[in-house]
Amino acid sequence: MNGPLFTLPLGEWVASFVRWMTSTFKPVFDFIKTILEGIYDLIAAVLGEPPFVAVALVLVILAFLVKGWKLALGTAIGFLVIEGVGQWGNAMDTLALVILASFIALLIGIPLGIWAARNDSVSAVVRPVLDFMQTMPAFVYLIPTVVIFLTGAVPGLVATIVFALAPGVRFTELGIRQVDKEVVEAGHAFGSHPRRILREIQLPLALPTIMAGVNQVIMLSLSMVVIAGMVGAGGLGRDVVAALSRVNVGLGFEAGLAVVILAMYLDRITAALSDRSPVARALRTTVA
Amino acid sequence: MSALRVENIYKVFGRRGPEAVRRLDQGASREDVAPLGTAAVIDASFDVQPGEIFVVMGLSGSGKSTLIRMLNGLLRPTAGHIYLGEDDLATVGPAALRDIRQQRVSMVFQHFALLPHRSVLDNAAYPLQVQGVGRTERRAKAEESLQMVGLEGWGDKLPSELSGGMRQRVGLARALTADTDILLMDEAFSALDPLIRRDMQEQLIDLQQRLGKTVIFITHDLNEAMHLGDRIAVMRAGRIVQIGSAEEILADPADDYVARFIADVDRTRVLQASSLMRPPTVMLPVSSGPRRALHELSEAQMPASFVVDRERRFLGLVHDSDVLEAQRTGASDLSGIVKPGPLPVSTDANLSELFAPAAESQLPLPVVDERHRLVGVIPRVSILKAMAPNESAPDATDPTVNLPWEAEPTDVGPDDGATLVSGGPR
Numbered sequence: 001m002n003g004p005l006f007t008l009p010l011g012e013w014v015a016s017f018v019r020w021m022t023s024t025f026k027p028v029f030d031f032i033k034t035i036l037e038g039i040y041d042l043i044a045a046v047l048g049e050p051p052f053v054a055v056a057l058v059l060v061i062l063a064f065l066v067k068g069w070k071l072a073l074g075t076a077i078g079f080l081v082i083e084g085v086g087q088w089g090n091a092m093d094t095l096a097l098v099i100l101a102s103f104i105a106l107l108i109g110i111p112l113g114i115w116a117a118r119n120d121s122v123s124a125v126v127r128p129v130l131d132f133m134q135t136m137p138a139f140v141y142l143i144p145t146v147v148i149f150l151t152g153a154v155p156g157l158v159a160t161i162v163f164a165l166a167p168g169v170r171f172t173e174l175g176i177r178q179v180d181k182e183v184v185e186a187g188h189a190f191g192s193h194p195r196r197i198l199r200e201i202q203l204p205l206a207l208p209t210i211m212a213g214v215n216q217v218i219m220l221s222l223s224m225v226v227i228a229g230m231v232g233a234g235g236l237g238r239d240v241v242a243a244l245s246r247v248n249v250g251l252g253f254e255a256g257l258a259v260v261i262l263a264m265y266l267d268r269i270t271a272a273l274s275d276r277s278p279v280a281r282a283l284r285t286t287v288a
Numbered sequence: 289m290s291a292l293r294v295e296n297i298y299k300v301f302g303r304r305g306p307e308a309v310r311r312l313d314q315g316a317s318r319e320d321v322a323p324l325g326t327a328a329v330i331d332a333s334f335d336v337q338p339g340e341i342f343v344v345m346g347l348s349g350s351g352k353s354t355l356i357r358m359l360n361g362l363l364r365p366t367a368g369h370i371y372l373g374e375d376d377l378a379t380v381g382p383a384a385l386r387d388i389r390q391q392r393v394s395m396v397f398q399h400f401a402l403l404p405h406r407s408v409l410d411n412a413a414y415p416l417q418v419q420g421v422g423r424t425e426r427r428a429k430a431e432e433s434l435q436m437v438g439l440e441g442w443g444d445k446l447p448s449e450l451s452g453g454m455r456q457r458v459g460l461a462r463a464l465t466a467d468t469d470i471l472l473m474d475e476a477f478s479a480l481d482p483l484i485r486r487d488m489q490e491q492l493i494d495l496q497q498r499l500g501k502t503v504i505f506i507t508h509d510l511n512e513a514m515h516l517g518d519r520i521a522v523m524r525a526g527r528i529v530q531i532g533s534a535e536e537i538l539a540d541p542a543d544d545y546v547a548r549f550i551a552d553v554d555r556t557r558v559l560q561a562s563s564l565m566r567p568p569t570v571m572l573p574v575s576s577g578p579r580r581a582l583h584e585l586s587e588a589q590m591p592a593s594f595v596v597d598r599e600r601r602f603l604g605l606v607h608d609s610d611v612l613e614a615q616r617t618g619a620s621d622l623s624g625i626v627k628p629g630p631l632p633v634s635t636d637a638n639l640s641e642l643f644a645p646a647a648e649s650q651l652p653l654p655v656v657d658e659r660h661r662l663v664g665v666i667p668r669v670s671i672l673k674a675m676a677p678n679e680s681a682p683d684a685t686d687p688t689v690n691l692p693w694e695a696e697p698t699d700v701g702p703d704d705g706a707t708l709v710s711g712g713p714r
Contacts, residue, residue, distance in 0.1 A: 186401035189360055190415040191390030204405055278405035282446050
C-alpha cells in the first residue's frame with residue numbers, strides 16, 4: 001500500500017495553536033467565561049424562576065402585540081404542549097442560550113456587515129471567512145471551545161455565536177448594498193454627512209433585509225444550541241443528546257417537539273417585527 | 289458672472305485615470321485609452337449663466353450623467369476645474385463640499401430618489417433636516433415648496449401612494465426647499481409618461497421664470513432639450529460636440545452626428561414664428577390715401593394689404609375692392625375700410641401654434657412683436673416647408689427622412705393634429 005504523497009500536519013498545527021492560545025490567554029478566557037456565565041444565569045433565571053403561567057403569559061402577550069391573536073393562540077397551545085411534556089424548564093434554558101448567543105452574534109455581525117458594505121476590501125476578506133464558518137461542520141467548533149472553556153453553557157454559547165454569525169454579516173452587507181443608489185446619492189446631494197446617510201437612509205431601507213438576517217441568526221443559534229447539549233450546555237439539547245445515547249424515542253420526540261415549537265415562535269415573532277418596520281410598511285402601501 | 293464655469297474637465301473611471309487624461313490630451317481617442325480606464329467625460333468646458341436653463345443632451349453612454357454628477361461633487365473630475373463662484377469643486381474638501389450642496393446646488397433625480405418610509409412632507413423637508421433646521425420651521429418651508437409644485441394637501445401621504453408624476457413633483461419640491469440657486473436635473477422627466485412629462489416641462493419653465501433658478505437639465509430627448517433649453521450642449525462619446533440655442537443647432541448643426549440627431553426632431557415645437565417670417569410685400573399706413581394704396585397693391589400684385597398705424601402697430605387689412613370704393617367716395621385715408629383680417633401671431637409662437645391661424649386665411653399670417661408692431665409675415669407655404677427636415681442633412685438620401693409623414697410631428701396633441709388635417713384646402 002502506498003503512503004500519501006506528502007503529509008500536511010495541519011491538524012497538529014491547529015491543535016498546538018489552540019493549546020498555545022489556551023495557556024497564553026487563560027486570564028482573558030476565564031474573564032469571558034465568567035461574564036458570559038453571569039449573563040446567561042441571569043437570563044435563565046428571569047425566564048426560568050417565575051412560574052410557567054407568568055412567563056408563558058408574557059410571551060403570549062408579546063405574540064399578540066407584534067402580530068395578533070392568531071399567533072398568540074398558537075403560542076399558547078404550543079407552550080401548553082411544552083409544559084405538558086415536562087420540557088418547560090429546559091425550553092427556557094435553551095431560550096436563554098439562544099437570546100444571549102443571537103444577541104452577541106448580532107452585536108458582532110451587524111457592524112461587521114456595515115463595514116463590509118462600505119469597504120470592498122473588508123468585504124473581500126470577510127466573505128471567505130464567513131464561508132468557512134458556515135460550512136465547517138458545526139460539531140467541530142465544539143472541540144476547541146471545550147478545550148478553552150471546558151464544559152458548561154459557555155463553550156456551547158461560543159460555538160453557537162461563531163456558527164450563527166455569518167447570516168448576520170451577510171444580510172446586513174447585502175441589505176445596505178441593495179439600497180437604491182439614487183436615494184443614497186440624494187442624501188449626498190443635499191449635503192448629508194455619510195454617518196447620517198447610514199443612519200437615516202441606508203439602515204432604515206436595509207432594515208427588512210437585516211431583519212431577515214436576524215431571523216436566520218436566531219434559527220441557526222437554536223439549531224446549534226441543541227448540538228451544544230453535547231458539551232453540557234443544558235436545556236433541550238441535553239435531553240436530545242440523552243435520548244440519542246439511550247435510544248429513547250419518546251424523550252427524543254418530546255424534546256425535539258419543544259425545539260420545533262420554540263423555533264416557530266421565534267421565527268414568527270422576528271418576521272412580524274421586520275414587517276412592522278416603517279420601510280416594510282411603506283412599501284406595502286401602494287397606489288390603489 | 290457665470291453661475292457655474294466648467295473648464296476642461298475629464299472623468300476617467302479606473303486606476304490609471306490621470307495617465308488616460310494625458311493620452312487623451314495628446315489626441316488619443318476614447319478607444320485608445322480603454323485599457324487605462326473608461327473615459328466618460330472628455331475635455332468638457334462650458335459656462336452656465338445665472339437664470340439660464342442649460343440642457344445637456346446626449347444618448348445613453350454619452351457621459352451626460354457623469355458630467356452632471358461632477359457638478360455637485362458626487363463624482364470628482366480626473367482633471368479640470370469646476371468653478372462655483374470662488375470654489376473649485378474639483379479640489380474642495382469634504383466639509384466644504386457638504387456646505388456647497390446644502391446651500392448652493394440641489395438635485396432632482398431620474399427615479400425620484402425619495403425616502404419611501406417618510407411622508408411626502410418630510411421628504412420635501414429633507415434638505416432642511418440635513419441643515420439642522422427645526423421641525424416646525426422646515427415643515428412650514430416644505431409646505432410652501434409642495435404648494436409651488438401643486439401638491440398642497442398631499443403632505444401626509446407616503447411616496448408609494450403617489451403616481452410617478454406626483455412623486456417627481458415631490459423630488460422637485462425637495463430641491464426647491466433647499467432654496468439653492470442652482471438646480472441639477474438628471475433625466476428628471478425621462479421616467480414619466482409623455483403627457484405628464486409635458487406638464488412637468490411647463491411647470492419647470494414656469495417655476496424657473498418665477499424663481500429665476502439656474503437649471504442644468506440632462507436629457508436624452510432632443511424635443512425636451514429644444515423645448516426647455518435656453519442653450520443646449522450636445523454630448524457624444526464623452527465630448528461636447530456643440531453648444532448653442534435650439535435654433536442655432538437646428539439651423540447649423542456642428543457635425544454629421546448632430547445633423548443626424550436633429551433630422552427627426554419635432555420642428556413644430558422648436559421653430560418659432562420669428563425664424564419663419566419675412567418682410568411683408570406690402571404694408572400700408574392707415575393715413576395713406578386710397579390712390580397710394582391702389583398703386584402699392586398693383587405694384588405688389590396683391591389683392592389686399594395689412595394696415596398699420598403711425599407706430600407700425602398692426603390694425604388689420606384692406607381689400608382692393610374696398611380701396612376702389614373708398615377712392616370713388618373720396619375718402620382721405622383707409623381708416624373707414626380696415627377689416628380685422630387674420631389674427632396676428634407673436635414672434636415667439638411655435639410652429640405648431642401657427643397651423644390653426646394659417647388654416648383660417650388664404651393670406652400670409654401677420655407676425656407682431658410684444659408691442660403689437662407688425663414685424664413680418666409668414667406665407668402658408670413657408671409653414672409647410674419648415675416642417676420638412678433640413679435639406680442639407682446628410683441623411684437626405686435616406687428615404688425615411690424625406691417621406692412627408694416622417695416629418696410630421698410625432699407627439700403633438702390631438703388638437704394640433706386635427707387642425708393640420710382640416711386646415712388644408714378650405
